[in-house]
Amino acid sequence: MEKWLRLAAVLALACSFCACKKLKEMREGPGGPLPFGEGGKEPVSAAGVAGKYTGSGTNPEGGSYECDVTVSRKGDAYGVMWYFDGALGYEGTGILKGNTFVVGYAGPQGYGVVAYVVKRDGSLDGTWAGKGSTKVGTENLKKR
């Protein structure tokens, strides 16, 4: 009986650890805490996220890349363009919600999604996934 109790306690600890880790990730995203004040819910300035950026990222399956990114305001939404060596590679459409800038993109190699956290210095810290991917990539954009 004591053996079963010990096993149950170990299982309970493992379960609560996983649950807490998962809840933290759901609240904060895999990249850690939010950039702005308490709870990160202060809105981004009226200028929003429009601008020109230099980007560096990592692919879900390994390897890294560099790109130039242009974000322009289109009504309540944003248009996003990714350039690789000066050539347009992907186009996207984005929505700014709180401090999270979410972009759906499409290109010759399919479609996907990027969720960027807007940092205080105006840089964008992104996590992305392409169609069918089981892992996520990262992409960091800094204002030019």
Added chain:
Amino acid sequence: MRVFGFLILTCALAAAAFGDVVGEYKGAGTNPGGQGSYACDVKITRTGDAYAVQWLFDGALGYEGVGIVKDGLFCVGYASGQGYGVVVYEIKGDGALEGIWTTPGFDGLGRETLTKK
């Protein structure tokens, strides 16, 4: 006995956390610019660190998407033969997903609410 209570409680919590957005939903939405409304069925499955999303209209697959959870938001990029777009859903306490979406050419935001079947 207390240990078993704790075990059940934590496992239920873990199940709730892991279940997150996976499931089958009834969807109701409006197009950007108040251009009509629609109903759909939505299936969300887990694919490792990401999610696959399917929108069905009258039982036929209309759009497919890929999603990630970030900051309590379920972020989805979708595509079909008719183009692509983005949806940002807020994950509600009751498991419902409250979304805003857009697609190139609209400039406005549509709405879509998903409730678990």
